[in-house]
Amino acid sequence: MRISFSFVLASFVFGTIGSAVDYKQDILPIMKERCWECHANEKKVKGNLAFDDFDEVRDYQIGKYNIIRPGNAAESNFVERLLLEPGETDFMPRKADPLAKKEIELIQKWIDSGAIIDREKMTEDEAERAKEMSGDSASEGSPEYLIWINKKGKGIEARFLSVADGKVKLLLKNGKQYDVPLTSLSGASMEQAKKLSGD
């Protein structure tokens, strides 16, 4: 059976979204709450930095020598500024309280996992990065992408990571992880999961 990957992604109905962070879903809400008044085209743009212009952020703020360095949150000026003491000149958000620790951690996780803008619509570069930086999970499970079919006959191409609590963890090519209940899989896919988990 030949399966169109993009069709499958768009119509992917089983499982829940895994832990992969992206800008639009996870970081943008923080920017909107804490940075908007000074860094958005719809308000004001200070320091040439507009967080509501996604292409701008992707093309000019994210890169090996830019303020957001994929895979390297520690050396990203973007993060360094958030970690300064509120009194220091470069501290952000300017004249406001620091971000919550959890928010900063999420931003670090976003950058360390490749600083992807939108995991549903990745550029080639981003797809490459997402794959490269998908973390520890990249080294476990099956090395190759396999076809998985659910009971409704829908399929995805994904790597097997593990089985736990009756769920199989799959890694898609875009770096997203899905937890899929074993019972929602077709017989053959269920067998495939059991075999790979060594049961």
Ligand code: HEC
């Ligand atoms: C009250 C206004 C204000 C707020 C709020 C604010 N900034 Fe800024 N930001 C500035 C100004 C002014 C500059 C330019 C001067 C500078 O670089 O320090 C700047 C510059 C920056 C730069 C440097 C850009 C570059 O190209 O070097 C970063 C990164 C940044 N801000 C991040 C943030 C983040 C993240 C937030 C929200 C958590 C935020 N800022 C909130 C005023 C603000």
